[in-house]
Amino acid sequence: MARVSLDGIRKVYGSTEVIKGVDIDIADGEFCVFVGPSGCGKSTLLRMIAGLEDISGGTLTIGERVVNDLPPKDRSIAMVFQSYAIFPHMTVRENLAFGLTIAKAPKAEKDAKVAEAARILKMEHLLERRPSQLSGGQRQRVAIGRAIVRHPGVFLFDEPLSNLDAALRVDMRMELAKLHADLGATMIYVTHDQVEAMTLADKIVVLDAGVVQQIGSPLDLYHRPANLFVAGFIGSPKMNLLKARVEGVDATSVKLASADLGTLVLPRANAGVSRGDEVTVGLRPHHLATASREQRVGSQPTGDQRTGEQQIGGTVKLVERLGNETLAALTLASGQQLIAALPGDVDVSIGEALRLAPQPERASLFLSSGAAVN
Amino acid sequence: MATIASDNRGLRLAVRYAVLILIAVIFIFPLIFMVMSSFKPDQQLLNDTGSFAAFLPVGDISLDNYADAFKRAPVGLFIFNSVLVTGVTVILSLLICSAAAFAFVFVDWRGRELVLTAILATLIVPFETIAIPLLLIASKLPWLGFDGLTFGWLNSYQVQIVPFIADGLTIFLFVQYFKDLPGELIEAARVEGASWGQVYRKVVMPLAGPVLATAAILKFLVMYNQYLWPLMVVQQEGYRPVMVGLQYFFQLNRAWGEIMAYLSLITVPVLAFYLFLQRAFIASIASTGVKG
Numbered sequence: 001m002a003r004v005s006l007d008g009i010r011k012v013y014g015s016t017e018v019i020k021g022v023d024i025d026i027a028d029g030e031f032c033v034f035v036g037p038s039g040c041g042k043s044t045l046l047r048m049i050a051g052l053e054d055i056s057g058g059t060l061t062i063g064e065r066v067v068n069d070l071p072p073k074d075r076s077i078a079m080v081f082q083s084y085a086i087f088p089h090m091t092v093r094e095n096l097a098f099g100l101t102i103a104k105a106p107k108a109e110k111d112a113k114v115a116e117a118a119r120i121l122k123m124e125h126l127l128e129r130r131p132s133q134l135s136g137g138q139r140q141r142v143a144i145g146r147a148i149v150r151h152p153g154v155f156l157f158d159e160p161l162s163n164l165d166a167a168l169r170v171d172m173r174m175e176l177a178k179l180h181a182d183l184g185a186t187m188i189y190v191t192h193d194q195v196e197a198m199t200l201a202d203k204i205v206v207l208d209a210g211v212v213q214q215i216g217s218p219l220d221l222y223h224r225p226a227n228l229f230v231a232g233f234i235g236s237p238k239m240n241l242l243k244a245r246v247e248g249v250d251a252t253s254v255k256l257a258s259a260d261l262g263t264l265v266l267p268r269a270n271a272g273v274s275r276g277d278e279v280t281v282g283l284r285p286h287h288l289a290t291a292s293r294e295q296r297v298g299s300q301p302t303g304d305q306r307t308g309e310q311q312i313g314g315t316v317k318l319v320e321r322l323g324n325e326t327l328a329a330l331t332l333a334s335g336q337q338l339i340a341a342l343p344g345d346v347d348v349s350i351g352e353a354l355r356l357a358p359q360p361e362r363a364s365l366f367l368s369s370g371a372a373v374n
Numbered sequence: 375m376a377t378i379a380s381d382n383r384g385l386r387l388a389v390r391y392a393v394l395i396l397i398a399v400i401f402i403f404p405l406i407f408m409v410m411s412s413f414k415p416d417q418q419l420l421n422d423t424g425s426f427a428a429f430l431p432v433g434d435i436s437l438d439n440y441a442d443a444f445k446r447a448p449v450g451l452f453i454f455n456s457v458l459v460t461g462v463t464v465i466l467s468l469l470i471c472s473a474a475a476f477a478f479v480f481v482d483w484r485g486r487e488l489v490l491t492a493i494l495a496t497l498i499v500p501f502e503t504i505a506i507p508l509l510l511i512a513s514k515l516p517w518l519g520f521d522g523l524t525f526g527w528l529n530s531y532q533v534q535i536v537p538f539i540a541d542g543l544t545i546f547l548f549v550q551y552f553k554d555l556p557g558e559l560i561e562a563a564r565v566e567g568a569s570w571g572q573v574y575r576k577v578v579m580p581l582a583g584p585v586l587a588t589a590a591i592l593k594f595l596v597m598y599n600q601y602l603w604p605l606m607v608v609q610q611e612g613y614r615p616v617m618v619g620l621q622y623f624f625q626l627n628r629a630w631g632e633i634m635a636y637l638s639l640i641t642v643p644v645l646a647f648y649l650f651l652q653r654a655f656i657a658s659i660a661s662t663g664v665k666g
Contacts (some may be wrong), residue, residue: 050561052561072564072567073566078566081562082558083558085556085562087561087563098563098566098576099566099567102567146562273493338410
């Protein structure tokens, strides 16, 4: 187990800088997920930690050692690749023992560690098989087993579930979470799938264009996105982002207005905005409710919400019924689209005019620079 | 409808087989002619030519031509020389060229593209253009052997082997094949602590079976059929390979039967080697997209 620290890490290819000074601290035993869109640099960053890419600038520390110039084998890491990268000409046992064979470990130690990994991953019966005789999930388990056998300080996962089908991905996700709980090892995991990020991580690092956008716990990122990029990236369906103008500011609230929102009062103290500022309001689809539903379930909206002043009206253009919830896409007065996640059996239909009640205390507010107002 | 479709398919299949059989016949009949003629006296061989009997073991059949061929030339020695030179060259070539290709594909070093381009450029240089300079070099090179340090490689095995160990085509074949291997396998091995040498021995080479077979067959054919170079550098009978040995039969009293017996004898190793590696050869040609 080991702490990992990235301090001003940079990566330059020719004249192109793809990682632009990244600072991340990953505690011993933490499950840290790098997430971001394709090309954001998350895999490059992981490969730099693994030692598969040179570090152009900054300091990488694993445990107590600066490892910038150490080869992969001396970094106390093990890596699981997206394509599994298990050796097709070796049996499962030989694959698991590969690192120990290279290190010329005694046979007894090799056998014991392979047996332990096989037991943890429940694949004792597969040890004499070749990779071609295994399913995708079993192959991925072999790849993880090969990492376990080495007892590394840090496990690195590069989109390990991307090649699996949806059902298997859910199973393997749970197995990984259990593995982390059992081993208590530091794990760094790269994915573009925010569900994986949210469900597995102790800490999520959101990257875009080689820059860290936000570091925090899954719920931190969900409830308090640091900027518009994180707000749009974390959460499914995406957060609705609506332009508005500041109409008034007092000690406890900010009053906003726009064609789509009408008038919306957000409870915000010391928001750092002033009258006339152009801002963006972020409303999660799950934080919107039909006005009628609120009355039916008897919830008690605060302040002006009950008067109907704080309602957003639009025309339903699309209804997606998922069973447990229904997603309704509305077109607002300005033509902008807004998504609302409503109860599964809600009574809405395409073409219907619908009024939605936002929860102002859960809304996010962003300055024109994109930074969030806390 | 179904009947018409299946009839069409049957017809297409019949035509395809007919064409394939025709091609096979065109290629195999000269071989049959060679082998059959090797059992016949010259007069009968010439009489049979022009009729189908040329392809059949009919008439005065014997092994006399083989016995005479061995009397006329040291056939066994020539085959031994050729097999030795070819075998050693093939083995060393596979080792050296695959190692070179490994360094070109997997190891990051300054100038590798330039060096690879230069090596591939040698593919367009015909051997005949470098034969004389190569002869001059070979005639002066030092060699540390059982006799101590000597100069000049003429009349030796090494002069037939060393210049042909590394070549552009074999390196190219390995480079193409290695480029198709998943890079993550190599990275996984590196992360697991393997050195470049271990990656080469334990991961890359065990997966290189098809390209090894292809390169081995191509190299074998080139080396076994060597004629110009051994003719230039080997004057002593003791080092002569089979193709140069063919000259013995075109000197005084040419005997076609003996020639056919000699050709049959020297064709056997090639056929045996090809059949041994055929399956892997075809798989590799298909997978690398290189035309055979």
